[in-house]
Amino acid sequence: MGKTLAINAGSSSLKWQLYAMPEETVLAKGLIERIGLKNSAITVKYAQQVDKKVIDIHTHTEAVKQLMNDLKTFKLIDDFNEITGVGHRVVAGGELFKESTLITSEVLQQIKSISNLAPLHNPANAQGIEAFLELLPEATAVAVFDTAFHTTLPEKAYRYPIPNKYYHDYNIRKYGAHGTSHMYVSQEATKYLNKPIEDLKLITCHIGNGVSLSAIKGGKSVDTSMGFTPLAGVMMGTRSGEIDPSIIPYMIENDPELHSAQDVIDLLNTKSGLLGVSEISSDMRDVQNSESEGNKNAALAYELFIDRIQKYIAQYFAVLNGADAVIFTAGIGENGCREREDIINGMDWFGFKIDDEKNKRGCVGNIATADSKVKVLVIPTDEELVIARDVEAFKK
Ligand SMILES: Nc1ncnc2c1ncn2[C@@H]1O[C@H](COP(=O)(O)OP(=O)(O)O)[C@@H](O)[C@H]1O
Numbered sequence: 001m002g003k004t005l006a007i008n009a010g011s012s013s014l015k016w017q018l019y020a021m022p023e024e025t026v027l028a029k030g031l032i033e034r035i036g037l038k039n040s041a042i043t044v045k046y047a048q049q050v051d052k053k054v055i056d057i058h059t060h061t062e063a064v065k066q067l068m069n070d071l072k073t074f075k076l077i078d079d080f081n082e083i084t085g086v087g088h089r090v091v092a093g094g095e096l097f098k099e100s101t102l103i104t105s106e107v108l109q110q111i112k113s114i115s116n117l118a119p120l121h122n123p124a125n126a127q128g129i130e131a132f133l134e135l136l137p138e139a140t141a142v143a144v145f146d147t148a149f150h151t152t153l154p155e156k157a158y159r160y161p162i163p164n165k166y167y168h169d170y171n172i173r174k175y176g177a178h179g180t181s182h183m184y185v186s187q188e189a190t191k192y193l194n195k196p197i198e199d200l201k202l203i204t205c206h207i208g209n210g211v212s213l214s215a216i217k218g219g220k221s222v223d224t225s226m227g228f229t230p231l232a233g234v235m236m237g238t239r240s241g242e243i244d245p246s247i248i249p250y251m252i253e254n255d256p257e258l259h260s261a262q263d264v265i266d267l268l269n270t271k272s273g274l275l276g277v278s279e280i281s282s283d284m285r286d287v288q289n290s291e292s293e294g295n296k297n298a299a300l301a302y303e304l305f306i307d308r309i310q311k312y313i314a315q316y317f318a319v320l321n322g323a324d325a326v327i328f329t330a331g332i333g334e335n336g337c338r339e340r341e342d343i344i345n346g347m348d349w350f351g352f353k354i355d356d357e358k359n360k361r362g363c364v365g366n367i368a369t370a371d372s373k374v375k376v377l378v379i380p381t382d383e384e385l386v387i388a389r390d391v392e393a394f395k396k
Pocket residue numbers: 010207208209210237282283284285286330331332335336337
């Protein structure tokens with residue numbers, strides 16, 4: 001039933017995959033990085049080929065035009081009309097969207113209206129949507145929300161212990177994020193655990209540039225580390241994760257460079273995490289390279305990063321009252337052998353240990369020792385496939 005594009009627009013990047021549906025064959029995929037900066041990097045992969053180029057891409061609208069031209073240049077399509085569906089990852093759905101939704105101009109306005117719930121993401125997601133509405137007005141356009149999978153959280157998990165009116169009148173609650181990824185890897189886990197999802201208790205760790213963990217019981221999210229916005233929870237590439245909220249007014253009072261709560265929130269979102277502590281980079285590979293050259297800040301950044309993840313894993317053992325498996329996914333979760341070893345072997349009291357022979361680059365599946373009570377799984381995430389499937393469901 002035609003070709004479907006899955007779009008994952010980040011604050012400075014745009015990832016995409018082109019599928020033949022309903023066969024779910026990946027025809028091509030690509031990445032446009034450094035949007036809005038000099039020398040944007042463009043990668044297109046198709047049929048064993050990789051094309052890379054560097055040009056300046058100023059906006060997400062330009063990125064979409066570039067991607068569509070590349071599809072023609074590399075003969076992945078002859079005509080734009082071959083693309084009958086476009087699915088967009090949208091990080092925050094707030095109280096407005098509990099499931100994937102057909103995009104109309106009203107839906108687009110609503111997505112923009114809740115940008116406060118994902119300030120780094122929703123504005124970029126909306127730009128991507130607008131660009132495609134202009135280029136492919138006939139295609140089935142669907143928004144797939146990161147928050148949807150977490151709508152099953154029990155009230156004790158999603159409510160904050162603040163006066164009730166802030167929930168009832170202002171919708172202040174935990175929404176979580178990365179839901180598509182937590183859902184996908186938890187479903188994939190059944191292949192390695194030989195039990196139906198209804199009988200499983202899982203702790204999923206999505207560790208990429210953004211990081212979040214979830215406690216999943218019987219296939220439903222029962223807790224997750226991100227909160228009202230994706231700033232909450234563990235430390236990330238540029239985000240602080242949890243800090244004592246009293247620090248915010250204290251920073252404004254004492255640092256003459258900070259004038260408002262918004263200034264501090266920007267700092268916590270974009271200048272903190274691995275970047276803020278290492279003073280080197282938000283990218284884990286750069287941090288580790290500096291650490292190996294003896295850089296103390298980089299070593300501290302790494303230590304904090306591992307510590308925060310361990311503490312959330314421990315919390316979720318309590319939330320679930322035990323677990324069948326801990327799952328690692330996303331850039332660092334899938335590729336970071338050392339991170340997995342440091343996280344798991346530092347808390348082996350919980351009933352698991354990494355098998356060094358299995359914990360290798362490119363490994364997939366269980367990497368725990370044979371006598372581990374709790375399995376440790378590496379499962380590559382595939383948010384784009386879930387998005388393409390949701391688009392397909394609307395085409396029918
Ligand atoms: N081999 C590796 N070892 C450690 N970290 C890695 C490796 N490959 C990628 N990463 C890290 O993965 C992170 C990016 O993850 P990714 O899931 O692509 O993030 P996002 O989707 O949020 O852009 C970066 O910190 C990068 O350094």
